[in-house]
Amino acid sequence: MTTPRRLKAADAVIIGYGWTGAILAKTLTDAGLHVVALERGPARDTSPDFEYPRIADELRYGIRGELWQPLASETVTVRHTVNDTAVPYRKYGSFVLGNGVGGAGVHWNGQLWRASPEDLRFRSHIEQRYGRHFIPPEMTVQDYPVSFAELEPHFDHFEKVCGVSGVAGNLRGTVRSVGNPFEGPRSDEFPTPPLPAIYAAQLFEKASAQLGYRSFPVPAANSSVAFTNPYGVRMGPCNLCGYCERFGCFLYSKASPQTAILPILADRPNLEVRTSTYVTRILQDSSKTRATGVVYIDENGQEFEQPADLVVLSAFQMHNVRLLLLSGIGTPYEPSTGKGVVGKNYAYQMFGVTTAFFGEEVQINPFIGAGAAGMRAIDDFNSDHYDHAKEGFVGGAVIYAGGTGGRPIEQMLLPHTVPRWGRAWKAAVRKHYRHSAPVTLMGTVMSYRDRYLSLDPTYTDKYGIPLLRITFDWHDNEYRMAAFTASKMEELVRQMKPESQATLLLKPGDHYDTRIYQSTHTTGGAIMGSNPSNSVINRYSQSWDLPNLFIYGASAFPQNVGYNPTGLLAGLAYFSAHELKSSYLKSPGPLVVS
């Protein structure tokens, strides 16, 4: 390949213009820096890209995935163990990758959770409560190098940016009679009140109360009222349209970079957004102590070098890790020795669902729903909110009720006894469609010595550059956690008094199945920690290797939490952004001495 054309240097270059890219673009342009943001996908905005009625098209967006990264250009490979040959993730199933301005922040659900305080000091907490030997040796979990109290102001700020609807369960240390009693102390109420529960969630609320659990509104980045966020951006109320996750919001209700942050950046003269730019590597100086910029390919196939004093790596979790590996930054993780850190501690989430099938007199109206608003949850069996001493596993799951739109191609809920086709299937879709409701568990996945990310030795993207390889399967801890939390979920559904119910759950021996959508909550690979031997980045998301490289997203999570990741990763980004502004930009260099 010819030498890339060298462009005029920028103060900072941002790789990936989704949530964390937008947060950092604001921070750095506020500080007066000249910023270039590189986004591999197209420009996208509410109008025209998410306009009604065109957006209300399940086939186009929900099934074909028009807003997702085209796998034909780049995908990942997957294998279950280190001894297997990985094969490509050729069609979408298990997770859906974002693409274009806004990234996956366009087509997410909007469940905006904080981590629990103990999630952030996980190893210390478990060892203190259950003893040093409770965590099995192959489980490579570690503490986040930052506490809940330190992140709290940044969680709070991001919730206001997103107009999150909900109700506080713990306000400044006082546990209230509403909200999530297990959450860490909030400094303030949610910016907008919760939407009323959809009917399935009402039945769940009642069942929870009867069983002695406290249900509460799922924190929803689906604004419930007209709202002006701290940046002066106006958001509209959610109407429970049913075209939420997998779609862009046509109502300016679901928070996305487009609806919450980008409007105030649009006219900034010190920000240049270049779409359809595919970054292939981050450049370092010859001593490998400094990032000097990036190389990217534009839509015409031309290669450019964009020099910059500061490099912000804010692509999706997997892409962050792949770019570090392709750029030779840091030491790749090696599972046989446990040495190296780049690619270490890949984790995911454990998923289960119990469907309640009611009689025809119970009008669930499944098409009324949003990605998060209108749902109700219990958090009794998540994190370390309950005693694990006798359970033989760590972690847990949030359990939530309510569907997101009853879109019939993807979300038709039928008893397991119904055949997949034929006359009986046709009769069953009519009988059950309007009268069925899902209750879902979304659980923690720990990190393990033999679960990691690396470059694939065989498969390449459309430019011939190696794909990222995932080595992942479930461990016993996760099967046990799932069985335990699913028993609680099934008990709750029984209490909702359906005619019948059916549970979908992974059991020991079931392998990770890439064909079934579970969640896009993939984590790790560029994790944060206390020192360079256990992590890629420090508590301020700064690379230990290259102090002018900052890495954002769920790639930072040392193990996964039982919550949607956006709240935590945005909190980490704002925490870092604050330190960048108040300290790093005044005196660039390592923010933590290693």
Added chain:
Amino acid sequence: MDRRKFLLGSAPAVGLSALVSMGCERRTRAQDPYVPTYFRPTEWEFVQAAVSRLIPAEGGGPGGIEAGVPEFIDRQMELPYGHGAYFYLKGPFHPDSPAALGYQLRHTPRQIYRLGIEDANVTARQAHGIAFARLAPALQDQFLESMEKGVVRFPTLPAAALFTQLLENTKEGYFSDPIHGGNREMAAWRWIGFPGARADFTDWIDQAGTEYPYGPVSIGGVKT
């Protein structure tokens, strides 16, 4: 070249979709039978026969044929989807990988149908002396079931690959917006009680548990 082929071949997809949908929502089979663009006559017979068993006309509710599912599938074959544009199709291929690692064939949806239907008809002729489309409905059901379970062996493709493709596309054509050529007159939506592209339940937020009274609307603005 007929008007539709001309449009599909030359117009940008976005501007075109509205035109095509207006046509297809008005058309009934009797007035203007759909002429497939991709499928050859024997393939078209297979698709129609298979769809009529996957979602039969018997019992209440629209069958797959009445709902226009074959037209939907044929139109999908002419779109980037049919050509495999949504999938990673670079080799090497390991079709014997664990099923949990997903689709590992080299074929686009068009190729799955082309090769798979030929396979199915060869196999049906060997077993019964006639093509799949000519079999009695009960035998067609048996044949589809053997494909679904992968117990029948096809000469080139795994039988389950054709079955999966067919069943996925059939349900897509049944339940997607009529703009794509299936779900004629929103019959499948009316059958199950899905209001389609209404996408506004503001005045229903406080009426949880009450039967929703309104019929579906489509992206093209048709109401029922």
